[in-house]
Amino acid sequence: MTANIASKTRYRIGGMDCASCGAKVQNAVARLDGVTAVDVSVSNGTMSVSHDGPAPSAAITRSVKWLGYSIAPADTPGDASDGDPKGAADSHFELGEGAWWSSRKAVLTWACGAALAAAYLAGQVMPAIGHWAFIAAMAVGLVPIAWRAIAAALTGTPFSIETLMSIAAIGAIFIGATEEAAIVVLLFLVGELLEGVAASRARASIQGLTALVPKTALVEVNGVTTEVQAATLVVGATILVRPGDRIPADGEIIDGQSSIDEAPVTGESVPRRKGPGEPVFAGTINTDAVLRIRVTAAASDNTIARIVKLVERAQESKAPTERFIDRFSRVYTPGVLVVGALVAILPPLFLGAAWSEWIYKGLAILLIGCPCALVISTPAAIAAGLSAGARRGLLLKGGAVLEALRDIDMVALDKTGTLTEGKPVVTDIVAYGRSEQKLLSLAAALETGSSHPLALAILARAKADKAPVPPAANAKAVPGKGVSGAVGGEAVYLASARAAAEKAVLTDAQKSCIDAFNDDGKTVSVLLVDDAVVGLLAIRDEPRTDAIVGLEALRAAGIGLVMLTGDNRRTAAAIGKSLDIDVQAELLPEDKQRIVRELQAEGRKVAKIGDGINDAPALAAADIGIAMGGGTDVALETADAAILHGRVADIANMISLSHQVMANIRQNITIALGLKGVFLVTTILGYTGLWPAILADTGATVIVTLNALRLLGIRFDKGAAATR
Structure with missing residues (x-):
């Protein structure tokens, strides 16, 4: 018997503008046969469905459309309309491709506003029908809301914001507050419209990268x-x-x-x-x-397409804080219903208070208690943070990574390709009896056509210095020693210091110079012409231009540093000394992994930075693994994050981004709960009613979303601190 292998299919969902939308879609699809897991990203407008066997696409499509959203496979070009005009309008609205004022939600809002204005005029002209006119105006907006509430309840989300809204509005009719009920419905629709505009802006931030091509x-x-x-x-x-x-x-x-x-x-x-x-x-x-x-x-x-895909998938994974808020909201919303019912019933029942007054307050509490602002507080900030990072070459594979970065207190860095450029360069030229340019010409002539890293360094320096490269005759490699040939009728030999000493006598001054270069971690090639020393070429993989500034930024943040490299001790020590960083050299891949484990055993939260296959085990073992620059496919696959452009300063920028996002989340939660707390007290005391209550919810949601969007404007300075 063969076990079923779980597969994953991605879809684009049109019409989602807040976390409750995502929850409804997720709950509905998760109930379907064959579906094992569902991840919905409101920020992306995407859904990933894990399933046993073939994807139940028809059932998924029916469930999503039943809720009023549009759906299409994620690889379908354009919007998620799936041939549905209603969905197309929503999708264009969501992706910022059409005017927001012509979207389906906007049209419903305008219609409800016009109906409310007409009801007010009718009430002024014929007061006797004013009550019924406001009920009719309210119905224009409430009927679609109530329909969505019913659809959500039937697909696994009984305690949706639409449910709370419908109960409050219908209850207001029974206690005669029809004008307020109509105003509340209109304000709810306005709030949804504003949420959609904000969500569209956040989504367009990362999708806008594609417009660069x-x-x-x-x-x-x-x-x-x-x-x-x-x-x-x-x-x-x-x-x-x-x-x-x-x-x-x-x-x-x-x-x-x-x-x-x-x-x-x-x-x-x-x-x-x-x-x-x-x-x-x-x-x-x-x-x-x-x-x-x-x-x-x-x-x-291409680079931009990969960035967009990575960020979209990252936004589908939830941070620990976001998962906690989701669990909390599942208990919180039913709790709001219970509290609202108790406020409406207990004072009249046991204290002889007026039923209409306390039912009114209970209905207001239902509106105050809507969890939208609280639920969106974390994913909005995470999505904005991921997008802001991606636009600056900082790719993080999910909110959990972004959140965990704030706890990093030790960074272990590879040398080659991470702290250094990853390609040798000619750093010093010492000529004896000939010009430096002539020296370069002779060396480059021998190295022409070679792909050896040292040869490429010499050829690059000759090109940069505009040194002519004459043809070489009989050029050949001398295994383990160097390369020889004839240039302009002269016998030329470019060799290691040891091999050169076999052909010519090196003076004490030349030996001292070679030793000094070696102490600096440089490889020295000696150029001989007719068995006489004419020059020295010192070559080294140099530190990145921003390495010192980047490491200093990490130290300033109180983060420990260590270099882990497989290179020889002398070269590693020289680079470490120039960068003022502790060094452990001549390490195998398992040694790097072991050292990371030892640091973790000491209680350190370790980020490992590297770019090669030999870094993969340590990247996987670290609390956060970060691939540097282009990196290898293995490093990028194993890492939790990637710094696309190879800047050492971006390590500190990435950690700073994490701190700013988490601060933003704390602000959002404070705003969401603070506003609700204030309006809860004022409602019970009788100072505020239904329409201020709905403002407490929709207003808080819009404020929280706009606050999160501030993260899109983060700028990174020369060092490492992220600023706005």
């Missing part, structure tokens, strides 16, 4: 350039990008040099000069020269 591209085939849709570009295609144009795909420059403005994607304020062989990203701007680029990723897999 141009719709068309210039493809070059056999010297002929044709304009095509950027979405149709295939890997390996050659595209032409003119000055001032956005780059339509991830790729590698084949021909041309230009400054690339990467600010839209990376946040870098200064354009980067790039030339042949260097990568470029979709959505960045070519500023000053024509470039020919080879496409390296399809449209669905």
